[in-house]
Amino acid sequence: MTISITMPRRSRAQLGAVDVHLARDGHPVLRGVDLAVTPGSRLGVVGENGRGKSTLLHVLAGRLEPDSGTVRRFGSFGIAEQEMTVAEGRTVGDLVDIELAHVRAALRALDESTAALADERPGAADAYADALEIAEQLDAWDADRRVDTALEALGAVTDRSRPLAEMSVGQRYRVRLAALLGAEHDFLLLDEPTNHLDASGLDYLTERLQQTRSGVVLVSHDRALLTDVATSILDLNPSRDGRPRLYGGGYAGFRTGREAEYARWVSEYAREQAERARLESDLESAQDRLVTGWRPEKGTGKHQRATRAPALVQSVHRRQEALDDHAVAVPVPPLQFSMPALGAEADGIDPDTPLVRVEDVMVRGRLDRPVDLAVLAGSRLVITGPNGAGKSTLLAVLAGEVEPTAGTRESDPVVRIGRLAQESPAPSAAQVQQVYDAHVGELIVAGLVPDQGAVDLDELGLFTERDLGKRVRDLSMGQQRRLDLAMVLAARPHVLLLDEPTNHLSITLVDELTDALGATDAAVAVATHDRQMRRDIAHWPHLVLGSAPKECTRKGPKP
Template sequence: MPTITLPRRARAQLGAIDVHIARGGHPVLQGVDLTVAPGSRIGVVGENGRGKSTLLHVLAGSLEPDSGSVRRFGSFGVAEQETAVTPGRTVGDLVDLELVDAHAALRAVDDSAASLAEDRPGTAGAYAEALDIAEQLDAWDADRRVDTALEALGAVTDRSRPLSEMSVGQRYRVRLAALLGAQHDFLLLDEPTNHLDATGLEYLTQQLRQTRSGIVLVSHDRALLSDVATSILDLDPSRGGRPRRYGGGYAGYREGRRAEYARWVDEYGRQQAESTRLAGDLEDARDRLLTGWRPGKGTGKHQRATRAPALVRSVHRRQEALDEHVITTPVPPLRFSMPALGAELDRLEPDVALLHAEDVTVAGRLGRPVSLAVAAGSRLTVTGPNGAGKSTLLAVLAQDIAPTTGVLTVDPVVRVALLAQESSPPAGTRVRDAYDAHLGMLVSSGAVPDAEVVQLEELGLFAEADLDKRVRDLSMGQQRRLDLAMVLATRPHVLLLDEPTNHLSITLVDELTDALGATDAAVVLATHDRQLRRDVDRWRQLELGT
């Protein structure tokens, strides 16, 4: 019988103990302790670049920590943000990869049944063992479970379809469906909602809430975290320098994080004040020692001779006690700052469209004719299931794709910029150099006047230490931040956003949402992010059909 990894169910174990990882001399993970039990659902959050995806790799066993240990017992399913494409591989190959144990168990049942029918000696025990393993894996129903998930997630169901012909999102949905059907002991999911529409999101949420698997979920999706996570591991800096785990689900994390940071700032302030007082006391005691200070008459001779040195020693002891419990400086969170956009178009009449699309279609991508007008300062949300043409429509409005039929008219003075779903291939240049080169191109071409140039540091998207990183070394979330910075550098009058919250941290998503409501630029938004759609539910809606 082939080697088959059986689910361990209640006996499954996954835990990390004091895990540390550094890259290029910079810490990525520091002192991570985590225990995942079957049935637990742990959300992992933190600013972009804090090591969330790295933690999943460590838990999965594909990356060894620099120090610390990880214990694993059971079967594991991992959904990374991107699925590598091997030439010639198909949808069926990707499904078979997750169902390898179930398929092997069914073959073992068939083989032992054939041997039993031939009345070979010792085959009855082999057949009973094969049946037991197949039942533990629920192997007979595995392919049906995957097929159901493929349909519900809007994934490609043709198992002969080559992966190379599919988009990143299509491949991710296939992988996710296969994982849900495999019923592993543990699911390690990296941004699983990025490529799902409303129907897929509802199905995923339901499956994660019902599964017996232990789940570690890296996500920016506030609605998913609220609906699924029973606890949250926060990788952002804390008072002790280690990640903090919060109970009470997403709501407990939000409240706990605010309270924790407030205590950190308060205790640091009180310690700094005490340190200042001790420095003053030490200076005063030393002055007394140098000037030969003595207490007043009536004090014992020995006491009079030693009082000043004793004061110095006392202050030193108090300072040493303070140093033993030093509180690190609170790390100020990044604060996104949207530059002023669109205000100079106030001279245009309010009812004059900045851009106007009339009955536009794109062959094979946007079948039904779409008409819309975008006025200065207007807000529009484009909705519809995967495949309806939302990304294509935004690309047409950005003049990146020419419509097959219909007409697009853009006012000559209007600057239009699109934040697309996927980043350009990462380069070897440094972050600040890549941004400055882009800025230089905009200015030299006359697209952006010198007076309207926005420096990268002004946007609050990167910590100073990250500006000298090479783009290829950034996390996907940090690459997404750079994409956003490049778009804002154009100072657009019309801002087109295609799934803008993908890969971004929760804090930045909140700040970006507020900024979109306040900017003078016109905004056209396509998103499946349920919380973002709730936040912009008063915007004008354009529903695209399939």
Template structure:
């Protein structure tokens, strides 16, 4: 998606504003489905500033990018743009009849038009037409502003840096989602917009692509707003962090000092909030106890000792009533500003089968997709990290291990009644079924098939992945991150002995990634994980590694994790 300057009209090219560029939003509020998604958001992006937007899945991060891009009108507040802007959404169209060249041409349309206008102006100048000198000067200024002569080279450099397909005759329909995503990202970087709005840009990038993207964003002369779960990218790129998670005053928080400043500031804010909450809770309990004691005295006060006169009983009763009312008023005035506790992922106990080889692959290859002849063996508690550049065959290997793809050569042996589940890179096509219904139908099938016993079924709510409200929504209405959380819930619902994870951090929030990493270290199941997430790679550096790379078919590599 690409949206451009507010200052242009239909008869002129879209020219970058460079140093004059400005993108701001003030007091922005967005309501959806009776719920406020964004509230009192203020942001000012200038050339050279790089904003990171963080928050749990469903907090409105992608919505904010659409508001900034002008694709979504806020319910309150204002957005102001001077300059050119492009938005890279998380999703890519599934059907596209264009070629790679057509796609690139669309992003470089202004540069192409500027060069055509310059050629036409030069021809008019040579023919000494009236006004030709001014037309030529204007056309030259536009071409220089766009650096139009270098546009294709810039895109080619970006395509190479991101490991994207550069064959302009290649139909987009023949490419994977990841390949098409990298082409679009290369176009955005090569077109040199004043502002780049990027939604999870590190998805589908390998290490080389991540390093290239990081360098380009740091060097970008315009402004950048990036929504990302990638902790390494935020640490390397962001100068300011906008946190959309709940705060004490209900407003989004802004942290300077980059990602490190955000982590330090957020933790300090939560500590202060929790301390204030505990103090209020303690006072609330004290006031409730005082009210209860006053009510008890009132009930016993109507039965005074024998010999007590009516006047004395009435006087005492009135005082007790006033005491109860005073205690009740104190309690009513005391409002507890309770912090909204973040959801915590709770991995259920996954079973172990001691002394059993759960999964064994022997010299497997897949023609054109997995050129290694790869062997591995897994027992309960084993860990394996699969690494390598895009195209090396990581996803293919996991599909072979899961039984979704037959190997071209070699064989795969799975233990009898082994429970195995693969979490793929992308969510399946979203349905209109409610998330809760989809999950319950999935677990019911597992019980009917004898995979699980009734007592082994884990309720969706106990996993801490979706709120009750979100679990009641149609899957198609969930955000990408929430759909990914549902995918994870479905993966562990089967209580697998072997868990195969293909880029599991895609679309997930920072907090959930940290919790998932901790759970993977602790589980008794065997885990095979393929990831480009640099921080996760650091977190699992101690695991056995299987590094896939482009090699001759005769090359072999065997990995035994125990």
């Protein structure tokens, strides 16, 4: 008896790629990808938008052929893509059956072999033994219970007769994810699986991925999930030689390795540039000598002048050839965020006087319980609380942008406060540099920043030279968020108020920003749901809205 579907291979399962290249419309998407995944290992895949993360999953699943290189696949696969089409009339139960097709087939094969064994057909004993082994490997009898448990834990629809077309996108995604988690495939290929999950769903997904026997390839921007789940990280972002980098040691190993790789890249690029500058200087000196330096003093014979001139010409030619041969092989390193110098103490503000203080402030319908808060120079604060508790409103009150309906707010006019809102304003048709320069001009006219005191946009490391000429409305959401951050930092604020600062930003920039917030001399208050950022700043003082009033005190030594 033969089972005609792909069954899990467990310890013998293999998934690997060797030197995989793929281009679309003449543009390289994947360049030299090498990886190996075995059951039980968990590979995180990271990279900026457009770096080929989803494309790589399609290649690994066999849905897309690479232009060159090889992919090895042996075993069963379950894939959760970001996009999900729904066939007419399909139900929750249909979607579960699709993901459990191999389980259903194994149980049918066991039933058929059992009947053959009862009829004493030739070869029935061996067929029964094979079918029983497969069913036991899959724990096939428990598959539907596993799916039901996952549906409940992820907050998905449990009614298997419910038509998918009547459900929201998030509900359909959760059903599919629950079915995948219950299917016991050899490999799970997951593209941003945290989309549409709440806190309890995230906890359940994390636990299941940590415990699964499947090999996992996880594309995600969720740093907490990568930290908790990934055993290695494949970075598709630009590298010195253009090829992806594979880092062991989980997400922590990736961060350490990436920083070391970047430092080497910057060092090599600087050496290349220095060598080219030296060659250019040598050429310029040789050219100067050719024009003036070879002329002998009066009385020198013509034959001496004739002898020296060709030697200088040859020197110029040699130096020109050396410069032409010195092609800069190291590409320009990627951008790295650089926090400008901030802080009230540098501007002579009394460090023991609150930069901003609120007492018993309330905003009707938005901040319904009174809050007392004093923000001192260099202090740190995490503002937490459920949705609707007034976190964003409190930040706006501290910034002086919302008037409280009760209580008082005090701040010295010389104190500069910058607030990053949750979402970007409507994008402008003007270019990035023009929008930023106009903002700085307004700050100067308003007397909020000295004429020479504003931050130059190019010193922040947020935009390439090419991006500065783009219209704001043509930027990605992440790039618009970078511009928002730049404009908050432009006036060198003494107090930074950040509302969900990781929204739309890349993993790399979020890590760099988090490190910078810990080191800056400015006072910082953050409201965020980002699980990894909350872990990274867990040692900061916390203000839980809805609890007893607290004061944000001056911070101690930097960790």
